[in-house]
Amino acid sequence: MMDQKQALLNKIRAYEFAAVELNLFLDSHPDNQRALNDFNAYAGQIAALKQEYERMYGPLINFGFGSGSRCPWQWINDPWPWDIN
Amino acid sequence: MWLYEKKLEYPVRIKNPDPRMASCVISQYGGPDGELSASLRYLNQRYHMPIPEASAMLNDIGTEELAHFEMVGSMVHQLMKDAPADEFKDSGLGPWYADHERSNWPATGTGVPFTAAYFASKGDPIADLTEDLAAEQKARATYENLLDMADDPDVIDPLRWLREREIVHYQRFGEILNKLYEEQDRKKYY
Amino acid sequence: MAYEDYQEQPEGQDSVQTRFPAQPNCQLARAYVLDQPYARVLSPEEALHQGTLFEDLVMPYMMRCQEGLQ
Numbered sequence: 509m510m511d512q513k514q515a516l517l518n519k520i521r522a523y524e525f526a527a528v529e530l531n532l533f534l535d536s537h538p539d540n541q542r543a544l545n546d547f548n549a550y551a552g553q554i555a556a557l558k559q560e561y562e563r564m565y566g567p568l569i570n571f572g573f574g575s576g577s578r579c580p581w582q583w584i585n586d587p588w589p590w591d592i593n
Numbered sequence: 594m595w596l597y598e599k600k601l602e603y604p605v606r607i608k609n610p611d612p613r614m615a616s617c618v619i620s621q622y623g624g625p626d627g628e629l630s631a632s633l634r635y636l637n638q639r640y641h642m643p644i645p646e647a648s649a650m651l652n653d654i655g656t657e658e659l660a661h662f663e664m665v666g667s668m669v670h671q672l673m674k675d676a677p678a679d680e681f682k683d684s685g686l687g688p689w690y691a692d693h694e695r696s697n698w699p700a701t702g703t704g705v706p707f708t709a710a711y712f713a714s715k716g717d718p719i720a721d722l723t724e725d726l727a728a729e730q731k732a733r734a735t736y737e738n739l740l741d742m743a744d745d746p747d748v749i750d751p752l753r754w755l756r757e758r759e760i761v762h763y764q765r766f767g768e769i770l771n772k773l774y775e776e777q778d779r780k781k782y783y
Numbered sequence: 784m785a786y787e788d789y790q791e792q793p794e795g796q797d798s799v800q801t802r803f804p805a806q807p808n809c810q811l812a813r814a815y816v817l818d819q820p821y822a823r824v825l826s827p828e829e830a831l832h833q834g835t836l837f838e839d840l841v842m843p844y845m846m847r848c849q850e851g852l853q
Contacts, residue, residue, distance in 0.1 A: 517600060522827035525602065528657060529761070529836035533821065535649040536768035543821050550827075569598045589601045590667035592608070603831065723814065737844050753844070757834030760842050767816020774813060 513565055520557050520568075526550050595656070602660040603754045607671040607747045613684040614748060615672035616702035617739055621755070622665045623699025623707040626731035628755075632658035634712035634728060638721045644776050647718060650769045651725075654762055661755055666697050668751060719777070722770040726763055733759035 530547040537543060562568055562575035566582030577583060621627040635655030642648045673695040681690035688704060699707035712728070715721050736756035743749045790802050801811075809815055823838035830836040 521600060521602070521604075522831040524598075525831045526827040526836055528602075529830065532650065532653055532657075532761070532765050533819075533836075535653055536646055536765055536772065537821070538646065540821050546824070568600070569596055571596060573596050583599075589599060590605070590663070590670050592606045592671065603834075726814070726816075740844055740846055754834045756844060757841070761835045761837075761840050764816060764819055764840060767814075768818055771815060771818065774810075774815075 513561075516557065516561050516564075520554065520561060523550055523554050523557065527554060595659075601664055601667060602657070603664060603751060605664055605667040605671065605751050607668060607745065609745055609747070610674060610676035610680070611672050611745065611748075612676045612681050612686050612689075614743065614745070615669045616684075616686055616689065617742055618665060618672065618748070618752075619669050619700065619702050621732070621735060621739070622662065622669055622697065624701045624705075624735075625711045626728065626735050628658050628662040628665055628732075629699055629707060630711040631655075631728055631732060632662055633709070634714070635725065637712070637714040638725070641714070641716055641721075642718055644772060646772055647722070647769050650765055654765065657758070657762075661758065664751055664755065668748065669697055670695075672748075718773045719770070722766055722773060725766045726770065729759045729763040729766065733763070 527547060527550045530543055530550065533543050534540065534547060558568055558574065566577055566585065567574040570583060623629060632655050635651040635658065639648050639651035639655060642651065676695070678690060681687055689702075692698075692704070713721070713724055715724070733756055736752050736759065739752050740749060740756070743752060788803065788805060790804065803809060819837065819839065825833065825836055825838055827836075833841050835841060
């Protein structure tokens with residue numbers, strides 16, 4: 509159960525990192541179509557992965573920019589990322 | 594505006610406490626060439642740039658540096674978390690424990706508090722980007738100094754990763770500096 | 784720098800400018816970083832491990848030997 513959650517989060521982490529790198533590359537290469545195509549592809553996949561994660565484990569991002577929550581409010585749940593999980 | 598995603602950009606899982614190492618790593622938290630200094634430098638410079646590529650890059654790298662600030666904060670926290678008070682005293686970190694117990698505070702390992710004096714926002718885009726290149730090199734060098742001292746693989750791994758990010762940021766800021774030169778040349782000819 | 788690496792050429796009526804044929808787009812008193820091409824892109828998992836998406840930017844630190852001097 510914990511392994512499944514961790515595996516999904518690790519996949520999100522990898523795809524989001526690729527998107528961060530592409531975002532920075534595009535900031536200095538705004539006309540690069542290939543980089544842009546890859547960024548858009550990752551953005552789509554990330555949205556799907558995060559939807560799946562949040563459906564099972566609650567919101568991954570705050571202030572309503574992710575999913576809703578079950579009761580009691582899931583956002584506060586431990587562990588927070590600075591504690592080993 | 595900023596949002597928070599509940600995960601670290603790269604995992605930090607340090608199993609063995611080491612307050613002495615924490616007092617070294619904390620330099621990248623609240624020290625002159627650390628992640629907080631980098632983030633505030635870029636987020637302050639971003640308001641005054643003449644081309645959108647520069648505003649975007651400073652905004653986005655400034656944001657990523659906050660994620661790195663969080664990673665280093667996690668390292669410091671995990672290195673101190675389960676260490677007994679005597680270990681702080683015996684490794685010369687009694688003064689830190691007295692003022693902060695095992696909590697985080699942006700400062701160097703010797704307790705010099707963080708200050709805006711660590712960075713500039715000169716208003717001149719060439720000067721600002723040149724400072725940014727220097728900042729990334731100083732951060733890279735600091736991570737190498739920390740890597741020279743670290744033995745624990747759980748500590749080495751995130752330090753190695755953060756060092757690589759500095760090299761990438763240098764490349765990105767270099768590209769923006771090139772564009773600012775082009776903009777400067779463009780403005781010379783009416 | 785050898786004479787053939789730069790040339791003094793007349794620019795307009797009154798001014799003479801030094802030109803650098805090997806670096807035609809560059810000027811003195813400027814720092815330049817090469818522009819990175821979009822090439823050698825890693826998989827997301829490998830990129831996350833390395834700390835960059837671009838294989839060209841992977842530049843590991845060769846740590847000093849613990850026993851000896853650097």
